[in-house]
Amino acid sequence: MKAKAVVSKWIIVFSALTAVQANAEVFENSGYRLDTSVLCDGLPQAPVATLEGLCVGVLAGKKEGFKMPRYAVQSKEGVIYVTEMGGWAFGRGTVYAVYRGKDSSGVEKTAVVNLFPTKKLTMPNGIIIDPEGRLYVGTPTAVVRFQPRDPKTGQFNIDTATEVVVNDFAQSIFRKGEYASAGSYNALENRLKNKHPLIQMAANRDFTEMYINVGAPSDDCGSGIKTIDENGKCIQSESALASAAVWKVTLSNDTQRKAVRVIPFSRGLRNSMALTVHPISGLVLQGENGLDLPDEERPYEELNILEEGKHYGWPYCHSRGEVAPGFKNKVTGEMCAKNFALPKIFMPAHTAPLGLLYYKGELLPQLKNKLLVGWHGYQKYGQRIVAYPVDELGTPTDSQYQEVVFGWKAQEGVRPRGAPTGLTALNDGSVLVLDDKNGALLRISSGKKADEISEDPSKSHISEKTLQAFEPLVPLVKKNCAMCHSQFQKATAKEMVLEMKGTMLNLSSPAESSFWLRMKAKEMPPEMIRPTLNFHDKDFDEVLPKVEAFINTLQK
Template identity: 35%
Template sequence: MHVRHLLILACLMLPLSAQAAERCPQTAPAGMHVLPGLCAEIIASGLKMPRGLAILPDGKLLLTEMTRWDAPQGRLLQLERKNGNWQQTVLLTGLDRPHGVVQGPDGKIYVGEVGRIIRFDLAAPQQRETVISLPLRQRHPLTTFALAANGDLYVNIGSSSDNCENAAPAEQASGRCPESEQDRAGVVWRYHIDNNGKVSDLGVFARGLRNSMALGVHPRSGILLQAENSRDAIQLKLQLPNDNELPHDELNLLQAGKHYGWPFCYDKQVAAPEFPAYDCSQTTPPYRLLPAHAAPLGLTWWLGPKAAPRFAGWLIVGFHGYRQHGHRLMAYPTDRQGLPTGQGLELISNWKDSKGPGGPVEIRAGADGALYITEDRHGQLIRLYAQP
């Protein structure tokens, strides 16, 4: 009898699911499994490695295209909705692997290139200037950042190695990593931009961070969250079959002056095999562990009066990884500060089609209540919103 009841329930659910899907104006992109109650649509396609995204007060979108990894051929696009369609305008070309983009308190647009941050006025985009010069890194050269309401700009300066494998054996044996000691890699740097556009260098904000591609400042509480892309190939030192589940990626609550472990520690203050004698108790543990090699590249909070009611205020994190825990969009309930408090829920799961896994990068919440997501593997800009 119990099995019969389950079959009846399953049959009843089928038409309900079909009706729910029909309420979305457009079919979800191929291979994208969207949580019931949400709709997804492609608003731009044919993009060339879209990465950074900013939403301007007038609703226009700014989007960076890296285009390729081996040449400065990146672009900055502006997208504007007119008569139900999104029209594209190219603002800048010839950029060196651009990533982060934001409108500063002075009204100018700031774009992160490899080794620098430039800015310009929207009325004259070709008259751009370099306002911040950054150290060049080999392994993680991309520049992304998060802007706080008070004008502080937190900038990722990723590591130049995987786990300081470039250090000499004697340096590793003594628990040293010269790369991290120089504060030119594996840190988050802080600058300040005032309303007149003056940029001040406030120095290193936090250390021990291998690659802080996902950075976000909560607009109300001001907390700074970072999602860490942890190291690779730990199995070679630990003599494991693979590194599919180790080490975990991390979600860190960044605070001034703290050290978050890289390259000496991983997971919850566990000494790295290259630095077995390191005292990890002096480092700050992750606020939360994320799945191994999920590769979080973007995060935001689903805020605003029109946000999907079920997820209003939730933390949204994009998992870019191509391995088993990647290619999905996660949502976490939060407290009043914006810190996650419960288990994550997949808004988009197992995002994969015949061309391969999806690759969510930047996520932004629009005034229309939708989430806007850049996806670089298929060259798309996605709009995710509550079902009408």
């Protein structure tokens, strides 16, 4: 008999605390310094900047076991279900059930239940819920579904069987066999691995249409199995089994929700992690993550209105009709304007939109009837949540955005750098924000915004010994890391180290610094981009002793 966990009948999701604890304490969760006397609608308030009248509370984080949470949904009963990737690896992921209520002592707490403690999932990412209460989870090989709770008893189903809803996209030459087992995944040559394997999903209001992101296997069609055909076209976006596309699944309009038609809907889309369907009009909106060009201002990210059969330009074109570097001799700016659908809105470069949400709630009037976008990027325009005006059909009407959560840069001992992924409207009108870099579940609610915390000038001091130890690493990080991490785009070693504090460096426990741990585990630079950097496993023999020597200078 399978183990089950029980949700008590007292579930009260996000009940506000009515009294401040008499003996306030300061503690840390997921890098946020939290004062129990300073609350955001019942939760410890995160010290980040927000619009007037809004605040951010920390619902859960690393203390509750989160490492890489990606997206979430909430059931009618109030339970929040969160996909937890567990890392870029085979068979580490799960789905957590999260709820809030009072324990036997009357203390308000967050409860977290692991739904797949032994039967792990591989890279679970997108998650949606149907009217029958079943969860749909996107994995690299299929969209699967399962019933998370027994409808009669309210017990969670632990390690339950999953049913494949659709896996047509996985038959593509770009995915076949790669995720069949841990052995096949680990043995595949790096240059052939899919660079955007995560599956995202969105559904229409009556759950008869589901849209699925199938990301491009490469950054620019320059690597992977089969790239350019004899006519100079990118096979990855042009084939019948298109990757670099959003697929449409038509579901039966009954409780069975069977897939009756599966097609590539829109193509030429590099990676559609930001994907949503307007609840009234059914308009499909996509946030495009553009090419990884070294230019700080290019390419622009995009908001696209998706239509069946249209091509949106990847990998040939970007920004305002500019030709991508790999296609200068095959494509012209005129072809970019004529042959491909144009974005509705351009967003700043390298913002990496990973979450879209049409906000319809009443709790946050500042955001009502606006489109929220989570910018996950680490470069200068990233690490924030913004709002765009939209019309009654959900079409963005202006490229001018309003900052909702901002000032989210790392500040040592105060907060980490923000990295929002999923945005979820909760039943009470608040907004759940997932942060995969810091393992945090955050909640935007109504309340007094956080006070500004001035940086301690003493923390800007870096010893000469530390700077001397980092100098040999400067050319290495500029070459191999700066594309993804803005810290390494700074001009000097001192500026780089200052930017690393509070994010990559843990000064209170240097040996636990992510910069050191990820290098030691050979996770940075990521395997998928090493071929383009001409970085090989043997290069770690040269790099690691230098990184360790640098980390040792931070020891007190």
